[in-house]
Amino acid sequence: AATNRLEAENAVVSQGVVEANHAGYSGSGFVNGDNVSGSYTEWTVTAAAAGSSTLAIRYSNGPSTTRTANIAVNGTVVSANRAFNSTGNWDTWATVSITTNLNAGANKVRITAANADGNPNFDYIDATTPGGGGGTVTADQLL
Ligand code: GCU
Structure with missing residues (x-):
């Protein structure tokens, strides 16, 4: 199965902005969601065939406190209150991975803040696509 890099700056952002003022990101920047519960970033992952996919979510969380989010695929929460642990500062990045089923065709992967810190x-998300399908987001890399 191919892995597709889906840059956050190409995703749909509700309550947040794309920025580039911290080091170490891929592509042209990263998404800084507003510090409010309910803000989200939503990626589209296209799979050539239905099946299991691993979504590796690269993030940074500078403060010492954990942030939590609900991860939904096509409107269904598949990982509730997922912990994004501190990375110590905003220039350090870590990965949270989940494995989930994707449909053939376009899938909406939405990560919604579940805490007041946002x-x-x-x-980015690196998504393995069942069946080796390519990504859909313009300018993303097929790795
Ligand atoms: C700081 C940081 C942002 C981050 C924000 C937050 O403002 O510079 O990149 O998004 O904190 O608390 O989420």
Whole structure:
């Protein structure tokens, strides 16, 4: 199965902005979601065939406190209150991975802040696509 890099700056952002004022990101920047519960970033992952996919979410969370988020695929929460642990500062990035089923065709992967601090900063999702399908987001890399 191919892995597709889906840059957060190409995703749909509700309550947040794309920025580039911290080091170490991939692409042209990262998403800084507003510090509010309910803000989200939503990626589209296209799979050539239905099946299991691993989504590796690259993020940064500078403060010492953990941030939590609900991860939904096509409107269904598949990982509730997922912990994004501190990375110590905003220039350090870590990965949270989940494995989930994707449909053939386009899938919406939405990460919604579940705490008042909002989401961590998001850099990208690396998604393995069942069947080796390509990504859909313009300018993303097929790795
Ligand atoms: C700081 C940091 C941002 C981050 C924000 C937050 O303002 O510079 O990149 O998104 O904190 O608390 O989420």
